[in-house]
Amino acid sequence: MEILETIDIVKKFGEFRALNGVTLGVEKGKVTVLIGPNGSGKTTLINCLTGVYRPDEGTVRYKGDDITGKAPHKLRKIGIARTFQIPAPFKKLTVFENLMVSAGNQLGEDILKALARRIWLPQEEELTEKSLALLKSFDVEGKRNNLAYELSGGQLKLLELLRLLMEDVELCVLDEPVGSIHPVLANKIFSTVKAMSEKEGITFLIVEHRLDIAMRYADNVCALVEGKILCHGSPKSVLENEELQRTYLSLKNVRK
Amino acid sequence: MVNIADILIPISTFVTFFAVYLLVSLALNLQQGYTGIPNLGLFLSIIVGAVVTAVLPSRLAMVIYSVPPELNFIEDNAQVVALLNVHLASDPFTSIGLLLLTIVVAAGAGMVTGYLTSFFVRRLDETYLAVFLLALAEAARTIGTYYRPLAGGNFGISMPNFVGWFGADYYYLGLFILISSVSVLIFFLTERLCHSPFGRLLRSIREDELTAKTVGKDTNRVKMIVMALSSGILAVAGVLNTTRQAAAVIPTYDRIDFTFWPWLMVIVGGSGNNLGTLVGTISLISLRRVLIYMKPSLSFLPFSPIWFEHILLGIILLLVMFRRPEGLIPEKPRKLQGP
Known part of the structure; x- marks a missing residue:
């Protein structure tokens, strides 16, 4: 069952279409990892999902309800929480x-x-x-x-994650949660995420470039390239996608 | 034998002046120091308070004491004030009642003003907002200066004496008690508020509004509350200053005295903590008082000593910014004690 759906999301900045008709479903209680090259629209997409941006076109549905353009604080109250790619603490x-x-x-x-x-x-x-x-x-x-x-960069990332857990949450949207974090802590964070999804049924949508770690814990993977979903499915099927290999993965040297 | 009034006048003048400025600085600290709302138009709400004081209690007193209707409070100001003073001097209950009513109504009017300006607070970025609020306050001052029916226009109006019942010798003691007790009460309430989760919420909005939104805080609503509350405090400062001066002269509520000096007080004391605001306010009020007494001996300056105060404002600001930008009493981290 899908807890979050986006239907034909378009987000433009002037003439540039950062998101060009993104349709995506995030399965309830699973860990979905969103991958793609820099500038492919990943952060823009989660900004649209979490109310930071209002999409120019399209619909965002959460548990069947239309939440398109709803303010971030209202989304937090219905169980959607997020972290930022560049940590944004109360300094x-x-x-x-x-x-x-x-x-x-x-x-x-x-x-x-x-x-x-x-x-x-x-x-x-x-x-x-x-x-x-x-x-x-x-x-x-x-x-x-x-x-x-x-705090150091890694500690700030951890603080962002801990902040989410202070209130009941159903959908966590994490933007590069283990960027600049050492492998031991990064694995601990992902194993905590996995345990929370399995034991408490919390859904995670995670943008991450560190595929060597993220793929161990992902249930689903979604690849976004040039503002469009290129492929979506199990980690194995997505990583074997030829176009993704050419545009993104060939540079990442991922151990499958 | 020493006249009691000779002792009370300088003390009361200093304390009441300080008490009025403390309210202005506290309001600014709530807006800028705690919530990060830059307001260069503090005198807007102070003018609202002064206008309420000019309009409300005197008219009510005229009705209560059956002042002849052909007398106009603005046009026959001196005559009406003299008549009212005779009645008020022997009627403490009415005097106190009128003053309290004025404070409550002015606080309400200030809160409405703050609520209305909060719509712009939500929509404008920092610099635009600061300049917009300054322009709004200047517009209010211009209207107050040139529209005579409001508060006598350019020359202002005298106000009846609502603490005259203390007697001629103890009039300044009455002012002292009234004004300082209101200020002390507001200081402690503000301090209590700022040391609660509400204060923590304000500081989080100041640090990063988007993050505050994403952790579920309705920052627009909080900013609206802060603007309403602080504008209410500013309006009370307007009431107290008008009472202190026994006159409402709107042109005197200008950006230098009633915005720039309070900003300097908050910056010098240390923003984001009310104790710093208190210290900053008392330091600069003392300095300004000393300057006023020193002015006759400053005639050697190549310019009028009147301007020395303004030049000093700039010098102090530069010194603080370069030497101690966090102020005399910096905001301290709220540490959790225990193992």
Whole structure:
């Protein structure tokens, strides 16, 4: 069953068509990896899926509902979360605060309730425990009081991922989650992703160039070339596509 | 024997001046320091507060004390004010009631102004927004300056004395208590708000609005709330300043005194924390007071000492930017204690 569908998505920047009629289905509870050369429209596509861009043409459906052009915060409330290719942390907030602010439905974020500490404090304590447990599970508890801008590139990628997990999520859209992350942590991130999809039924749509790692965990692969879907299917079938071999994979030297 | 008024006047003048500016700086800190909304038109909402003070309590007092209807508050200002002062001096309940009502109505009018301007806050990028808000405030000032029925136009109007019931000797004590207690109350409420998850939310929007949206925050709504709240505070500052001066003179609410100086106060103190704002405000208010007393001895300057204040504003800004851009009390990371 498909949790997310795009139908003939077109996105233009001036005369340039970054997406030229993209039709794609993302299967519920599976890990789908979106691959393609630089400039093929991968990030533009996920920007259209997550409300950052409004497509010029086409429809985005989530669980059957039309969500085309819906604002990012509304999509987050219905279970769609995302990370960025270039990490976008709240730089002058600590790692701990980055996680805390990412939790949804916080009583203390209501201006009137914010004045009465006793109203929001119990929830704040619960969220504190949750965020500390998350930091601990990735062995970065010691970084909790660091300001986000003090983190390395890899740590920032991890922070982006942990931020998603502060609120219930059904569809995670990750833009190069293991770019610039060392292989051990990259594998840990992907194995966590895989476990979450299998145990909790969370769906992942992941843009990734590090195919040596991503292909081990992918259920489905989708190749985007020049703003169009070239092929879609199991990792093996997609990687054997001749045109993809010629335009992308021949340069990647992938071990199949 | 020392007259009590001689002691109270300088203290009250300083404290009430400081208290008014503290509100302006706090409002700016909420907008720029916490949420990242650059507002160069702070004096828009201050003018709204001053106009409400010019229009509302005096007219109500005229009705309450049956001032002859042929007298016009603007055209016969001195006569009406003299009449009202006689009544108000012996009627503390009405005086306090009118003042509180004015503060509440002005805060409401300021909040509506902030709410309306928030539509532009959502749509304009930083630089355009700052200039747009400045233009909007200048337009309000121009209207207030040239439209006499509002607040007496260019020359302004005198206001009746709502703390006259303290008596001639203790009038300044009354002003001191009224203005400083409102400021202290607003300071503590703002501080409480900024140390809650709401404050954390504001700082996250300041750091990266798109990321805040993608973690589920309705940033437009939050910005609207911040604009409404801070504009309400600015309008209260307008009420208090008008009460302090016992006059409403709209042309005096200009961009230098009621936007650029408060910006400098927030920058010098350290933006993104209210304690910094407090320190920045008291430092620069003290400096300006010293300058006012020093002006007669500055006659050796090759220009009028009146301009020295403005030149100083620029020099301080440059020094802070080069030497201590984070301000005297920088924003501290909110660290989680424990093992």
